Amino acid sequence: MKLNEAKEKFIQTWGSLATSWGINRTMAMVHALLLVSENPLSTDEIMEALVISRGNANMNVRELMDWGIVKKELKMGERKEYFVADKDxxxxxxxxxxxxxxxxxxxxxxxxxxxxxxxxxxxxxxxxxxxxxxxxxxxxxxxxxxxxxxxxxxxxxxxxxxxxx
Amino acid sequence: MKLNEAKEKFIQTWGSLATSWGINRTMAMVHALLLVSENPLSTDEIMEALVISRGNANMNVRELMDWGIVKKELKMGERKEYFVADKDxxxxxxxxxxxxxxxxxxxxxxxxxxxxxxxxxxxxxxxxxxxxxxxxxxxxxxxxxxxxxxxxxxxxxxxxxxxxx
DNA sequence: ATAAACTTTCATTTTTTTTTGAAAATACAA
DNA sequence: TTGTATTTTCAAAAAAAAATGAAAGTTTAT
Missing domain, CATH: 1.10.287 (Helix Hairpins)
Structure with a gap:
């Protein structure tokens, strides 16, 4: 199995498990995506990776921050916001x-x-x-x-x- | 507060809590109903108490039995099935x-x-x-x-x- | 101030989940 | 066997939840 394949599988697994725990599938997928990403991701990168709308991406990232398991990260010289998951x-x-x-x-x-x-x-x-x-x-x-x-x-x-x- | 009022409130509370845990609201309500009932209830009694259809009542009672927290009880001389929740x-x-x-x-x-x-x-x-x-x-x-x-x-x-x- | 870059909101649409109810299946009695 | 009571199934309908996307809002740079 290739790494990217495994990462994708992980995102899917995390997503479907979440639904049995009353957690929005997409929110879990965003979380999983951030967990397997080396670098902080922008809203646009999340949208592209998961093929979801801007509104959806924004809402779920925000909720993950509410849960305290994802943090905003700013890059110097850039206006865009980036997001990282707590890897611990x-x-x-x-x-x-x-x-x-x-x-x-x-x-x-x-x-x-x-x-x-x-x-x-x-x-x-x-x-x-x-x-x-x-x-x-x-x-x-x-x-x-x-x-x-x-x-x-x-x-x-x-x-x-x-x-x- | 009257007893019946409290029982009803309990059924509602249990139902809405369940949804945040990925459990069907009606299933939780059937469970709560059986918990607060003195006597075993038939499908018809459950239908009436919760205002739900026969199919729905049947499915959820069956699932509660799958979970092992509700048991079937037969009354002598009667063909109908009755259900009790484990009260422990x-x-x-x-x-x-x-x-x-x-x-x-x-x-x-x-x-x-x-x-x-x-x-x-x-x-x-x-x-x-x-x-x-x-x-x-x-x-x-x-x-x-x-x-x-x-x-x-x-x-x-x-x-x-x-x-x- | 104006504009560009970006984020947030939310009415509408889409998808998913749940419920219904009538038909089919089953169990029992006569 | 035939009929009656009861349970189960499942296609279709309804309800609930989630997603879209364009407009509104915000922030920063010039």
Whole structure:
């Protein structure tokens, strides 16, 4: 297999995996493209490489920057903006975990708290509250696991975990 | 807030959360409905409660069974099928993690292995291989974390992790 | 100020995903 | 077997999500 073939395959793989995780296919492809590029790419280069429109390229690059895994880079003497992906994959992983937690786990936690406010005390209600409590429990356990993944140093974490198993 | 109101809110919340995780909204709503129901529900009851078609109800219940978080239940003397959700949320969590790993992480691992088969040895190629290796590394670390979540008993896990932090 | 280079927005179009519902298949009873 | 209850399938319709591209906005140079 040739390098460019492999790179293209990687971009496709990344793209289709993303869809199963509720992430826009193109956004993942832009990310993959930047990951396999030696040099920072301009919007025009992204458009050309992935055959997408300017609007699409712009939106997705911007969103990748929102996620904190792509950075803008300016070249001296040039007006155009260039983009680079964070190549430290462990870092990318942590960043994504952190963001998703903020965007999804936190809203869930407050929803569950709201749902606890039911004012009757029938057996059904107690059953329902038990369910909500169990959900809260699992949520906070997931939180601990994620904290572990995020806050700790990569090697330290792995050593400890491997010892545990 | 009344109980039924809370239940409905829960079903909606669960549904909209699911979409950010690449899970069909209706499937999540059926799951939530079964979670908050005291009794097993028939397809007709699900259709009525969520205002969805028979085909849709059937497909999603079937998929929930594929995920291993909903079970069929037969009532004696009745031909109709009834469905119950596993109410042990920690179990549900583990089951979903297990399934997603099988469906998504394993294919990723083999994709990455394929991508390692590039036959030139330029500096660019080496760079690319480094990226693939880093991805493999993070993947297997995620695997260890997930194993930890799945294989261990709930309380044991939490004790250990809390001690670590 | 004017213009050129570039980025962002967003109404419209296209694509993808989900839902419907009627027909086909299946299971059971008489 | 024949009929009835129930589940499953799947082509077509509807809904949702994503992409386009031209116009508007911004920034910098002259």
């Amino acid at each position: 994959i462990w870092n990318v992983f942590k960043q994504i975990v952190k963001e998703r937690r903020k965007r999804e786990l936190e809203p869930l936690v407050s929803s569950l708290e709201e749902l606890r406010q039911i004012d009757d005390k029938t057996a059904d209600s107690k059953e329902f509250l038990k369910l909500i409590d169990n959900l809260s429990g699992v949520t906070s356990k997931a939180n601990v696991l994620l904290d572990l993944a995020i806050k700790s140093d990569e090697n330290w974490l792995m050593n400890k975990l491997l010892k545990l198993l | 949320i920690w179990n549900v969590f583990k089951q979903i993690v297990k399934e997603r790993r099988k469906r998504e992480l394993e294919p990723l691992v083999s994709s990455l292995e394929e991508l390692r088969q590039i036959d030139d040895k330029t500096a660019d190629s080496k760079e690319f291989l480094k990226l693939i290796d880093n991805l493999s590394g993070v993947t297997s670390k995620a695997n260890v974390l997930l194993d930890l979540a799945i294989k261990s008993d709930e309380n044991w896990l939490m004790n250990k992790l809390l001690k670590l932090l």
